[in-house]
Every structure is written in C-alpha cells, then in structure tokens.
Amino acid sequence: MKHDFTRGSALMGILAAVALAAFATGCAAPSPLYGTWSDNQGNKISFVDELSYTATVVDSSGTSVSYSGSYSVLLNTLVFNKNSGGTVVTEWDIRGNIMYLNWVDADNETKALSLYKTSN
Amino acid sequence: MGSANNASLGDVVVGTEVITQLPPPAQVSVSRGNSPSAVLLSWSSVSGAVSYCLERAVVTARNSSGGFDEPSEEEFSTINSCIYGTSYTDMILSDPDYGADEYSYGYFYRVSAENTREKYDSSEFTEPRCGWLFPPPSAVKADLGQSATEIKVVWDKVTNASWYEIYRSTDPSGIGPVRVGRVAGNQCWFKNAIGEKDQGIEFYYIVYAGNSSAKSVSSSVALGYAIVSGSPTRPGNVAVVAGSGRGDSLASISVTWSPVVAETDISYSVYRTSSSDSSFTLLSPSVSSTGYTDSSGLEPGVYYYYQVQAWTIDPETAQKVKGPMSDSGPSSAAPAEGFILGPPSAIASLKDGSGVHTLRWTISTGSDAERASWSYAIYGDSSEAGAFSTLVEKVSPSSLTVADDGWYERAMATSYPFYKIRTVNAAGLESAPSAITAPAPFAAEGVSVSRHAYIDADPNTSGVYPVKIEWSKPSSDDPAGYLVYRSTKADSGFRQVTEEPITALSYVDDNPVAKAGKRYFYKILTINTLSQGSNFSAPAYGWGALSHEQYMREYNKTVMGSQGKLTLMHKTDDMAKLGSETVSGAISGTLAYNAAVQGLGARVKMHYENYADLYIESTDTALGPVFRITGDTNTTASMDASGTMDGTVACEGMYPGNVYYDNIKIKSGAAGGGTYGIQPEGFPRREVDYTVGNE
Numbered sequence: 001m002k003h004d005f006t007r008g009s010a011l012m013g014i015l016a017a018v019a020l021a022a023f024a025t026g027c028a029a030p031s032p033l034y035g036t037w038s039d040n041q042g043n044k045i046s047f048v049d050e051l052s053y054t055a056t057v058v059d060s061s062g063t064s065v066s067y068s069g070s071y072s073v074l075l076n077t078l079v080f081n082k083n084s085g086g087t088v089v090t091e092w093d094i095r096g097n098i099m100y101l102n103w104v105d106a107d108n109e110t111k112a113l114s115l116y117k118t119s120n
Numbered sequence: 121m122g123s124a125n126n127a128s129l130g131d132v133v134v135g136t137e138v139i140t141q142l143p144p145p146a147q148v149s150v151s152r153g154n155s156p157s158a159v160l161l162s163w164s165s166v167s168g169a170v171s172y173c174l175e176r177a178v179v180t181a182r183n184s185s186g187g188f189d190e191p192s193e194e195e196f197s198t199i200n201s202c203i204y205g206t207s208y209t210d211m212i213l214s215d216p217d218y219g220a221d222e223y224s225y226g227y228f229y230r231v232s233a234e235n236t237r238e239k240y241d242s243s244e245f246t247e248p249r250c251g252w253l254f255p256p257p258s259a260v261k262a263d264l265g266q267s268a269t270e271i272k273v274v275w276d277k278v279t280n281a282s283w284y285e286i287y288r289s290t291d292p293s294g295i296g297p298v299r300v301g302r303v304a305g306n307q308c309w310f311k312n313a314i315g316e317k318d319q320g321i322e323f324y325y326i327v328y329a330g331n332s333s334a335k336s337v338s339s340s341v342a343l344g345y346a347i348v349s350g351s352p353t354r355p356g357n358v359a360v361v362a363g364s365g366r367g368d369s370l371a372s373i374s375v376t377w378s379p380v381v382a383e384t385d386i387s388y389s390v391y392r393t394s395s396s397d398s399s400f401t402l403l404s405p406s407v408s409s410t411g412y413t414d415s416s417g418l419e420p421g422v423y424y425y426y427q428v429q430a431w432t433i434d435p436e437t438a439q440k441v442k443g444p445m446s447d448s449g450p451s452s453a454a455p456a457e458g459f460i461l462g463p464p465s466a467i468a469s470l471k472d473g474s475g476v477h478t479l480r481w482t483i484s485t486g487s488d489a490e491r492a493s494w495s496y497a498i499y500g501d502s503s504e505a506g507a508f509s510t511l512v513e514k515v516s517p518s519s520l521t522v523a524d525d526g527w528y529e530r531a532m533a534t535s536y537p538f539y540k541i542r543t544v545n546a547a548g549l550e551s552a553p554s555a556i557t558a559p560a561p562f563a564a565e566g567v568s569v570s571r572h573a574y575i576d577a578d579p580n581t582s583g584v585y586p587v588k589i590e591w592s593k594p595s596s597d598d599p600a601g602y603l604v605y606r607s608t609k610a611d612s613g614f615r616q617v618t619e620e621p622i623t624a625l626s627y628v629d630d631n632p633v634a635k636a637g638k639r640y641f642y643k644i645l646t647i648n649t650l651s652q653g654s655n656f657s658a659p660a661y662g663w664g665a666l667s668h669e670q671y672m673r674e675y676n677k678t679v680m681g682s683q684g685k686l687t688l689m690h691k692t693d694d695m696a697k698l699g700s701e702t703v704s705g706a707i708s709g710t711l712a713y714n715a716a717v718q719g720l721g722a723r724v725k726m727h728y729e730n731y732a733d734l735y736i737e738s739t740d741t742a743l744g745p746v747f748r749i750t751g752d753t754n755t756t757a758s759m760d761a762s763g764t765m766d767g768t769v770a771c772e773g774m775y776p777g778n779v780y781y782d783n784i785k786i787k788s789g790a791a792g793g794g795t796y797g798i799q800p801e802g803f804p805r806r807e808v809d810y811t812v813g814n815e
Contacts, residue, residue, distance in 0.1 A: 038129075039128050039129045041128045041129070041130075043128060043129035043130060044129070045129055045132075045133065053133075055129060055132075055133040057128075057129055057130040057133060057134055059130075065134075067133040067134060069133065080132055080133065082133060082134075088131075088132050090132070101127075101132070102124060105131070109125055110124040110125065111124055111125055111126075111127040111131060112124035112125070112126060112127060113126070113127040113128065113129065113131070113132065115129070
C-alpha cells in the first residue's frame with residue numbers, strides 16, 4: 001500500500017512534467033462548477049473534470065459548434081483557456097442554480113453572463 | 121461593476137479569430153480632376169491594420185480610345201510606405217503651370233493594409249484606380265483682326281469643368297489681367313465686345329476652368345485684337361521658303377509672303393507659335409520686305425507656325441493702324457509650317473537571346489515624303505560619356521522595318537553598349553544626336569535564397585534571421601546594377617526591397633516582418649547604366665533561420681501536438697498512466713510512450729520516429745513538414761517527484777537541428793528549472809530557459 005502510494009506520487013510528478021500541465025492535488029470536495037450549464041441562447045458548457053470543459057455554441061447560421069479547453073479556478077477567479085487560442089479571465093459566483101460571470105473583454109467592455117445549471 | 125453588456129457563452133469559449141493576413145481596403149477613391157496640383161485619395165479602413173502602403177504608377181500616354189491602359193505590376197513604386205490615416209494627398213505639382221506635362225498623365229494607385237507591430241502579413245494590393253489632375257483650358261485662341269467690334273476667344277473643353285472665367289491683359293505675359301466674362305462648362309467660347317477706343321489694341325486672353333472643388337491654373341496667353349477702320353488688308357500666301365524651312369537647316373526657318381498693296385507705306389510684324397506652345401511670339405515688329413528668316417531659339421522636334429500682320433501709320437492721327445493677321449496659323453488650311461532638322465524624338469533598344477541588338481526610334485517632324493528622303497546615322501560607343509564618333513551604320517528608311525506602332529526598327533550587325541542616332545537630310549546635313557539608348561541587360565542567373573542559414577546579423581522581433589540572396593551576373597552581359605524584389609507569392613506581389621541599385625552579387629534582406637514558417641520569394645532585376653531594365657530573373661524562395669528561443673517555440677508546436685494525442689499520460693488516476701501506447705503523426709511517423717516503475721521512482725520514455733504533423737504554410741503537401749522529429753524525451757523521477765530529463769531529438773524539415781533535454785530539471789512534479797539545449801543547424805548549441813515555448 002505504502003509502495004503503491006509512493007509510486008503513485010512519483011509518477012504524478014513525472015507525467016505532469018512531461019505533459020507540461022499543472023495537476024491539481026488534494027481536492028476532497030467536488031468543484032461547484034461541475035455539471036452542465038446553459039445560457040439563455042441555447043448554448044451549453046460542461047465542466048468535465050478539474051482540467052477541461054466542453055461547450056456547444058449555436059453560431060449565426062444555426063449550426064451547433066463544439067469547443068473545448070481547460071480552465072482553472074483561484075478563489076472567485078475563473079480562467080478559460082480555449083484550445084483554439086486565447087484566454088478569458090472572469091469573476092464567478094454561484095447563487096442557487098445560477099452562475100454569474102463578469103469580465104472585461106479585449107475592447108475594454110464589461111460583459112456579464114448568467115448560466116443556469118441544467119444537470120449535474 | 122457598473123453597467124455590463126449581456127454576453128453569451130460564445131463570447132467565452134469561441135476562440136478569437138487569428139489574423140494572419142489583413143484584407144485589402146474594400147474601397148479606394150481617387151480624385152479625377154479635383155485639384156490642379158494634387159491627386160486626392162481616400163480608402164476604407166481595414167480592421168486590424170495600423171498603417172497603409174501606397175503605390176503609384178504613372179502612365180504618360182493615352183491609348184487609342186482616349187483612356188489610360190492599366191500599368192503592369194512592376195511599374196508601381198512606393199510613394200509612402202507608412203500612412204497612418206485613410207487618406208492621402210499626392211502632391212504632383214508644387215508649382216503648377218499650364219505647360220506641365222503632368223496634366224496629360226494618368227496616375228494609378230493601389231493600397232495595401234499593414235500591421236508590422238502585430239506582424240500580420242500585409243494585405244494584397246487593391247485593384248489599381250486611376251486619377252488625374254484638373255488641367256487648365258488648352259488651345260486657347262482669340263480673333264486676330266477678324267472683326268472691328270468683337271474678339272472671339274475659343275478653347276478646348278476641360279473634363280469635369282463646370283465653368284470658365286476669361287481674363288484679359290494688355291501685357292504679353294498676361295500680367296494684371298482683368299476679368300471680362302464667365303461662361304458655363306458646356307460653352308467653350310466667349311465673345312468680348314470691343315469699343316471703338318479699344319480697336320487696334322492687342323489684348324492677351326487667359327482662361328481658367330473651375331468646378332465645385334477646384335480652380336485650374338491659368339491657360340496659356342492668347343493674343344487677340346479688333347481691327348481699326350481703314351487698316352491694311354491681310355497678308356496672303358504666307359509660306360515657308362522651299363528648301364529653307366522644313367528640315368533644311370539646324371537653326372533657321374525662312375518665310376515669305378505676298379505684299380499688301382495700300383496707298384500708304386506698309387510694314388509687317390512677324391509672329392510665331394509652335395506645336396509646343398500656342399502663345400504668340402513677336403519675332404519682329406517691323407519688317408519692310410516680304411520675307412523673314414527666323415533663327416530665334418528654334419528647337420528640334422517642334423513645328424513652328426508663322427503669321428504676318430501688315431500695319432501702317434495713320435497720316436491724320438500718326439497712330440499705328442494694324443491689319444488682320446494672316447491666315448497661316450496651325451489651324452489654317454495652308455499653314456506656314458516649318459521645322460529644323462532634328463534627331464529621332466524617341467529611341468529605345470532591345471536585345472534578343474542571342475545578343476543581337478535592335479534599335480527602335482521615331483521622329484516627330486516631317487511629312488512622309490520628307491522622312492523618306494532622310495537617312496539615319498547610328499553611332500555607337502562603349503561609354504555613356506563617350507564622343508559617339510563611331511558610325512556604326514547609316515540606313516535609309518527603305519531598309520528599315522516599320523513596326524505596328526509606326527516606329528523604325530533596325531537589327532544591328534555590330535553591337536555597342538550605347539547608341540545615339542542622327543538624322544541626315546537629302547543634302548547630307550546631320551542633325552544633333554538623339555538621346556542615348558542602351559539595351560536592357562539580360563536577367564541575372566542562378567538566383568538562390570538561403571534557407572535556415574546563419575547570417576551574421578540580429579534576428580527580427582519575430583525571432584527570424586535575415587536571408588541572403590545570391591545570384592550570378594548574366595553570362596553574356598554586364599549589368600550596371602541590380603534591384604532586389606520580394607513577395608510572399610511566386611507569381612505576383614513583388615515589391616522592390618533595395619532602394620538603390622546595388623552592384624554586389626548578393627544581398628542580405630533583414631525583412632522586419634518575416635515570420636517563422638513562412639517562405640519568401642525573390643526576383644532580381646538587372647539594369648544598365650541608364651537605370652533601365654526590363655528583364656527579371658526567375659523567382660527563388662528561401663527563409664531565415666530562427667533564433668534559439670523561436671526555434672524552441674516552433675519545435676514545441678509539434679511536440680505539444682503529439683502529446684495531446686496520447687491518452688495514458690492524461691489519465692486522472694496516476695496508476696492508470698502506467699503502460700505503453702503509440703500514436704501516429706498527421707503526416708508521418710510515430711510517438712511511442714512507455715511509463716514504468718523504476719526503483720522507488722519511475723521512468724517515462726517517449727520515442728519519436730520521423731514524427732511530423734504540420735506542413736509548411738499548411739498548404740502545399742509537396743513542400744513537406746515544418747518539423748519532422750526523431751529521438752527521445754525521457755523522464756526519470758524519484759519518489760519525491762523530482763528528477764531529470766534526458767534524450768535528444770533530431771529535427772528535419774524547414775528548420776533542421778537538435779533539441780537536447782539533458783539540462784531539464786523536474787521539481788515538485790513539474791518541469792521546474794533548467795534549460796533546453798537548442799542547436800539549429802549551422803548554429804552553436806545554446807541553452808534556452810525551460811519556460812520558453814509555454815508562454
């Protein structure tokens with residue numbers, strides 16, 4: 001058991017180094033972000049695990065397009081790292097079943113988005 | 121937080137569009153007759169552009185339908201490479217004058233959007249748009265004694281004119297003019313009523329054109345007068361003396377006319393106009409005979425027209441009484457037209473693949489019959505500054521080829537670097553020499569452009585070193601210089617890189633907007649000592665080497681892409697990361713992953729074998745991959761999650777070289793220090809911080 005524990009810790013460090021990605025450790029409680037959320041335009045986002053999200057966005061032609069990326073959380077800051085490039089840093093707050101996001105975009109405009117939890 | 125704009129989820133997760141090349145401005149407006157001195161341009165702004173590059177080509181001759189033919193791409197040159205606004209005033213004439221040739225030119229413009237700060241590729245140029253200046257009225261003429269009560273002034277219509285203003289002066293140079301009338305733009309004449317006291321006075325008329333945005337400069341001055349009652353009659357039979365005025369001399373023209381019969385003594389005033397200047401020049405105010413020889417500043421290539429005015433002294437008033445001007449001007453049915461013997465007015469030269477020179481020329485004066493009686497003496501010299509005393513050939517028109525454009529052509533049996541031509545008339549008189557011509561040199565040969573080569577210079581801000589372009593001089597020619605052109609495409613979009621001709625056979629282009637992964641095409645234009653050239657080399661392409669840091673960034677794109685395909689290493693459960701798997705590159709090769717327990721730690725091996733994911737410029741599979749990598753990136757870690765990496769990866773493709781992992785440190789379960797050893801081919805190895813490539 002001890003041997004397994006030691007071996008597991010070492011591997012975690014090694015593999016993280018190879019992948020050049022940061023692994024969160026020691027999280028006992030599930031993140032409140034987990035689950036699927038929707039905005040009021042029919043778009044959805046699912047926080048899959050502690051690293052990644054997948055989203056479905058309906059574009060101007062009515063076609064659903066899937067996007068994915070990683071995210072990280074520090075206190076009330078949520079950082080989206082889009083696989084297609086670019087990062088959005090936003091404040092977040094969850095009250096009831098609604099997640100409120102507020103951020104400033106590249107044009108220095110303040111944006112607000114409400115997401116409604118649709119499934120765990 | 122203040123008021124916020126409602127967003128959608130798309131604003132969060134949809135990636136921003138990556139600009140690689142800017143689009144050209146959607147619209148370009150070029151003024152056509154809105155200014156007598158400048159062409160005004162404006163264009164629509166381009167999102168993402170910081171500045172605009174403006175190029176211009178000047179077309180000096182109209183085509184057969186009266187328009188301007190669009191110039192070729194090579195005829196454009198940059199007039200301002202960094203315009204921060206979306207408008208520009210191209211000042212053509214700083215001191216506009218009615219005689220400026222520029223009024224007959226067409227100016228073609230094209231615009232490219234640029235953003236060198238973000239290192240976007242410049243946009244394609246817009247389609248050329250033509251503009252022109254607002255010219256003054258031309259061919260202004262006034263009555264010369266046709267009436268006693270009025271003087272009619274006429275002129276040629278000016279495109280885009282909505283009105284004309286007519287001024288009158290008593291000074292031959294038009295100084296101190298007084299406005300005598302204004303007419304609408306659809307009327308190209310004006311009748312100036314003359315009272316009895318103004319009869320016989322010589323007036324000088326000038327005309328301005330105007331529209332809502334501009335007023336032209338003044339036209340040339342036109343002499344006009346109304347006759348006095350009882351004035352002498354018009355002199356007749358004014359003509360150039362046969363054998364003394366049509367290519368018979370280098371400096372004089374003789375005219376004669378019939379005497380005017382009157383009861384008083386008659387004298388004559390002799391006036392001259394020309395094909396280059398319609399204003400009257402008074403050659404002599406008082407000639408008592410019926411002939412005159414003009415030797416006053418005559419120029420070759422110009423037709424001169426002579427008009428004679430008879431005058432007498434009124435015995436009662438002792439005033440000079442002038443008669444009407446003779447009907448012998450340029451618009452007359454029988455003009456008194458003469459010219460001096462001149463050389464060809466335009467001359468050019470060509471050279472074919474076997475080195476045979478062909479001279480081309482045209483002459484602007486003389487009738488067909490007169491030209492047929494002349495011959496042409498072709499002189500050659502080895503130096504532009506030479507005496508041109510060597511007569512290469514003397515040819516008559518019957519032995520010349522006449523091209524479709526009416527020019528004479530002559531293939532030279534003996535070649536010289538420079539030529540001049542003199543016209544020889546039937547009496548054996550030789551004209552002054554023509555301008556110099558020299559055939560454009562052959563194209564440069566063997567053009568090559570360095571590829572990922574080390575150049576002893578600094579890389580640009582994108583981490584790309586300059587390229588070196590080398591070529592050979594044409595094997596059977598000796599150009600005076602070379603101009604280097606660059607484009608991002610093989611067949612179009614070339615821009616001159618060298619401001620001045622260079623004489624060396626190589627050039628280092630420190631292209632400030634060069635980017636990694638992009639090819640650049642080069643062509644060489646050879647020019648002669650007259651700075652003339654028309655033969656471009658075939659294009660050749662190359663690319664600059666990368667700085668060590670940039671090399672790591674570009675290399676890491678392939679590495680990160682390959683590791684993204686692995687599944688085991690991305691498992692959440694650490695124990696599940698153990699095992700082996702192999703993934704394939706999008707173009708070629710494999711990445712083999714193997715993670716196993718080793719002692720109290722573990723060892724992860726990743727072996728690349730000819731692995732490649734990305735094509736050069738992502739477009740042409742024939743160009744091959746940017747990186748094709750073979751080698752190992754291995755990690756050994758102890759139980760406290762610290763350790764080292766080892767292995768070397770050899771890179772082929774656009775940027776050959778090696779990447780060494782033996783100085784990377786693992787700390788706290790992550791790459792926590794050390795350096796990558798980067799050694800691009802031709803460069804020494806240099807250590808690059810472990811954070812480079814993951815910014």
